[in-house]
Amino acid sequence: MSFNHRRVVVEQGRRSGLPIVVAVHSTVLGQAIGGCRLASYPDWRDGLDDALRLSAAMTEKAALAGLPHGGGKTVIALPPGRVLSPTERRDALHDAGDVIGGLRGAYATGPDVGTGPADMVTISERTAYVFCRPAQAGGSGDSSPHTAAGVLAALRAVAAERFGSPDLSRRSFAVLGLGRVGTHVLRLLAEAGATDLIAADVDPARRAVAGKYGATWTGPDDCLTAEVDVLVPAALGGVLTRALVPRLSCSAIAGPANNQLDDPATADLLHERGIRWAPDVVVSAGGIVHATAAELHHESEAQISARIDGIGDTLAGILSAARETSATPAAAATRLAGFLTSERAASMLAAC
Ligand code: PHE
Numbered sequence: 281m282s283f284n285h286r287r288v289v290v291e292q293g294r295r296s297g298l299p300i301v302v303a304v305h306s307t308v309l310g311q312a313i314g315g316c317r318l319a320s321y322p323d324w325r326d327g328l329d330d331a332l333r334l335s336a337a338m339t340e341k342a343a344l345a346g347l348p349h350g351g352g353k354t355v356i357a358l359p360p361g362r363v364l365s366p367t368e369r370r371d372a373l374h375d376a377g378d379v380i381g382g383l384r385g386a387y388a389t390g391p392d393v394g395t396g397p398a399d400m401v402t403i404s405e406r407t408a409y410v411f412c413r414p415a416q417a418g419g420s421g422d423s424s425p426h427t428a429a430g431v432l433a434a435l436r437a438v439a440a441e442r443f444g445s446p447d448l449s450r451r452s453f454a455v456l457g458l459g460r461v462g463t464h465v466l467r468l469l470a471e472a473g474a475t476d477l478i479a480a481d482v483d484p485a486r487r488a489v490a491g492k493y494g495a496t497w498t499g500p501d502d503c504l505t506a507e508v509d510v511l512v513p514a515a516l517g518g519v520l521t522r523a524l525v526p527r528l529s530c531s532a533i534a535g536p537a538n539n540q541l542d543d544p545a546t547a548d549l550l551h552e553r554g555i556r557w558a559p560d561v562v563v564s565a566g567g568i569v570h571a572t573a574a575e576l577h578h579e580s581e582a583q584i585s586a587r588i589d590g591i592g593d594t595l596a597g598i599l600s601a602a603r604e605t606s607a608t609p610a611a612a613a614t615r616l617a618g619f620l621t622s623e624r625a626a627s628m629l630a631a632c
Pocket of ligand 1: 313314315389390411412538564565568572
């Protein structure tokens with residue numbers, strides 16, 4: 281595989297001793313952005329792989345959302361079963377902050393799986409290049425409700441394309457993953473009047489959340505294969521596998537989980553089965569749209585909401601381009617992102 285990243289730093293945290301990976305995939309359109317993931321990996325190299333893949337996806341996500349940013353990602357890789365004490369956590373985040381600071385603004389971080397706004401304050405004790413600190417600490421706060429708002433806009437676009445109306449009230453959904461974003465998505469679907477809701481999470485304690493929004497609780501596998509209009513992956517990546525495709529009973533898939541496909545070729549299998557897959561890089565952009573608009577451009581919440589609703593228009597454009605060219609939505613999105621992030625497009629934009 282060819283090396284396509286701008287810069288990848290792997291360092292042993294000075295305080296924590298943990299491997300800290302910061303992958304900067306592209307800065308063609310501007311500063312790279314992407315969250316800081318704190319997660320366990322069987323081997324630290326799996327964390328490196330994750331950072332490489334996720335940072336490349338962030339480049340597409342930022343470009344397709346029309347942001348003047350590239351993609352990056354930080355991974356703090358924990359050995360299996362390792363739980364950090366509050367002091368160790370602070371040390372690890374300070375270590376990540378030092379590595380990020382060493383890039384002198386080429387990359388800025390934010391929350392991701394395993395981290396939240398309070399952790400961004402800790403990172404900001406070492407570097408200024410941090411989004412989503414709580415409002416009282418000068419940031420734009422938790423990005424997850426905004427990511428969820430973008431998912432809703434995407435679900436309306438999918439419903440319009442697939443069922444002829446953006447109305448979600450008579451549609452059924454299976455939400456896999458009731459973490460921060462998934463819970464907001466479930467709430468918004470309930471508020472939109474969706475009739476049939478199914479939800480699952482690997483953590484049995486999330487069952488109460490499903491109940492609160494009137495969703496039927498199932499195991500993760502039953503959720504994935506449920507007979508619903510739209511499957512909404514909102515947990516970790518890699519859920520859409522070659523082996524799963526023949527077992528799916530949904531008409532469309534659209535959710536905020538990053539890197540949903542285990543392999544790019546799975547998009548073709550979904551297409552052959554007539555299942556519409558909305559590329560996750562488009563669906564999940566609400567968080568970075570909100571954070572950059574609020575913190576860098578000081579836009580009003582109304583302006584930002586309009587931008588987040590624009591995720592639906594972008595997705596509608598990609599779905600119709602795919603239909604017209606008999607391509608998969610994945611291929612249409614990759615093609616568009618490839619054009620937007622090319623040096624040629626960047627210089628055209630700079631000349632405008
Ligand atoms: N986890 C966010 C994402 O994947 C990362 C992020 C949010 C980065 C907000 C910067 C600002 O989109």
